[in-house]
Amino acid sequence: MKLYSYFRSSAAYRVRIALNLKKLSYETEPVHLVKNEQLLESYKAINPSQLVPVLIDDAHTFSQSISILEYLEEQYPTQPLLPKDVIERAKVRAFAQSIACDIHPINNLRVLKYLQNDLSLNDEQKKYWYQHWIVEGFKSLEAQLEHSNGQFCFGTQPTFADCCLIPQVYNAKRFKVDLSPFPKIESIYQHCLTIPAFLHAVPEQQPDWE
DSSP states (O other): OEEEEOTTOHHHHHHHHHHHHTTOOOEEEEOOTTTTGGGSHHHHTTOTTOOSOEEEETTEEEESHHHHHHHHHHHOOSSOSSOSSHHHHHHHHHHHHIIIIIIGGGTSHHHHHHHHHTSOOOHHHHHHHHHHHHHHHHHHHHHHTTTOOSSSSSTTSOOHHHHHHHHHHHHHHHTTOOOTTOHHHHHHHHHHTTSHHHHTTSGGGSTTOO
8 A cells, every 4th residue: 555645735644644543554655745746747647636645555546535534444444433323424524524625725735835926925924824714614623523522523533533633733733823712622632642543644753754
């Protein structure tokens, strides 16, 4: 199993967490987004969207982090990352998609580069943009965590929701977002980082960390 990844990509980070939780061995193939390695023709042949992550398993190629999580859940059901109850499964998926579809796309590296290079925003303006959309998104996430035990987003085991939340909090902290209004989010983040599967997925632990 091979994972095309960039150490700071939150989408790739989600997949690393899931692979670790399921105790699946994989080889990391770094794709340096800042150096535009994703734009190389050789990578475009692997993923026409020129994004990470890409997972290759048994000669099959998978892209889009949420789709990869779904594939891993169905193909490797040991250590499930979705609840058995259909209602709870829907809640977990909604939470994960709130991050993957609503928060992350307007704050990913492509957007930040565009703001800086094409719209001439300075670093402070770019940070304000990032912080604004994180705060708006986290208001919704915190409300969805009303019944969380403060260790995981839903229930007593990690799910897709935690796989998506932890990378997004990591990014929020990197951009100096004040998390004091979001105590459940902060509590879950701190708890998950005591678990080896999460800890070994952090950017600083990746082979391409710099």
